[in-house]
Amino acid sequence: MSHPIIVTHRHGENITVSAGGTEILTYVYKPDPVEYESRKPYAHPLRTLAGNTVTGYRPNDHRWHKGLQLTASHVSGQNFWGGHSYVTGEGYRELPDRIGSMRHEEFESIDVATDEMRLVERLRWLHNDGTPWAREHRTIRVHSVTPERGSWALDWSIRLTNVRDRPLRFGSPTTAGREMAGYTGLHWRGPRDFTGGTVLGPDGASGEEEMMGRRARWLGFVGEHDGVDRHSTVVFEHSPANSGAIHESHWFVRSNPTPAVALSWAFFEEFELPPGQDFSYTYRILLADGARDHERIERELDEHSW
Numbered sequence: 001m002s003h004p005i006i007v008t009h010r011h012g013e014n015i016t017v018s019a020g021g022t023e024i025l026t027y028v029y030k031p032d033p034v035e036y037e038s039r040k041p042y043a044h045p046l047r048t049l050a051g052n053t054v055t056g057y058r059p060n061d062h063r064w065h066k067g068l069q070l071t072a073s074h075v076s077g078q079n080f081w082g083g084h085s086y087v088t089g090e091g092y093r094e095l096p097d098r099i100g101s102m103r104h105e106e107f108e109s110i111d112v113a114t115d116e117m118r119l120v121e122r123l124r125w126l127h128n129d130g131t132p133w134a135r136e137h138r139t140i141r142v143h144s145v146t147p148e149r150g151s152w153a154l155d156w157s158i159r160l161t162n163v164r165d166r167p168l169r170f171g172s173p174t175t176a177g178r179e180m181a182g183y184t185g186l187h188w189r190g191p192r193d194f195t196g197g198t199v200l201g202p203d204g205a206s207g208e209e210e211m212m213g214r215r216a217r218w219l220g221f222v223g224e225h226d227g228v229d230r231h232s233t234v235v236f237e238h239s240p241a242n243s244g245a246i247h248e249s250h251w252f253v254r255s256n257p258t259p260a261v262a263l264s265w266a267f268f269e270e271f272e273l274p275p276g277q278d279f280s281y282t283y284r285i286l287l288a289d290g291a292r293d294h295e296r297i298e299r300e301l302d303e304h305s306w
Contacts, residue, residue, distance in 0.1 A: 013029070015029075024046065024048070026043065029121070036082065043069070048150070054223070068186070074086075076169045077098065100127055108121070119139070122135070136160050150288055153286050182213065184266050193223065195256060198223075199219065200222065201214065202217055202218060217301075219235070219236050219253060230289070231290055234288075235301065247271040
């Protein structure tokens with residue numbers, strides 16, 4: 001049975017969702033102050049129903065990592081993630097003029113039911129000089145808040161349209177020459193205490209080495225918290241519709257030295273979005289108290305229909 005939720009909108013700043021007295025999601029759309037970190041909306045903190053935080057924010061190793069956020073590290077020479085830019089043959093460089101941004105335009109709708117919240121947001125992807133490059137429709141849905149299972153679900157969908165008069169070319173550090181660094185797309189940064197956590201995948205797969213660069217329906221990350229004797233599990237899942245997306249996705253995952261997962265849409269190969277065309281992706285994130293195993297993850301995902 002789903003748990004009732006409370007939604008609070010601090011206009012111009014953020015939207016929070018609470019369940020059972022715990023703020024389980026804060027979606028921040030107020031522009032960040034630091035341009036070099038690529039200003040964009042993000043979700044942080046994300047918490048389990050028991051109140052355990054499962055996202056990190058501005059860690060000292062990557063200040064531009066902020067909870068759960070949509071990123072694009074290589075787009076026709078611009079960096080819509082933030083921080084250092086990886087350049088073929090040169091490695092990482094500080095190139096402030098390459099840092100783009102994703103600007104919140106408006107919420108088309110924010111619909112709240114007893115046990116569900118759904119918001120639709122319009123954003124603009126801007127070149128560093130302020131020129132619009134893309135138009136995005138983003139949908140975020142909170143649902144299936146179930147105390148009996150100790151879990152809740154977050155769906156994140158995008159439709160991105162190229163508004164330039166030339167193609168947008170999407171890549172990653174790997175397409176630029178760095179091996180097995182294909183991060184781009186929806187990115188999650190885990191809290192510091194999740195370092196060394198357990199990575200799980202379908203068919204009994206375990207460990208970041210087995211899941212890095214792999215195509216699979218889902219990936220799970222189990223971490224143990226500091227300060228309390230608790231584990232939490234975060235599971236990332238592709239919508240079945242993603243199988244027909246513009247480009248196939250692969251998992252980027254690290255447990256050491258930083259806990260991070262990306263649903264990478266351009267891990268090994270670049271792809272182009274022609275002028276006026278769009279692409280869509282939909283993802284689900286299951287946030288659960290306790291350490292889930294393969295079988296329980298599979299069972300819970302199957303119980304959440306698309």
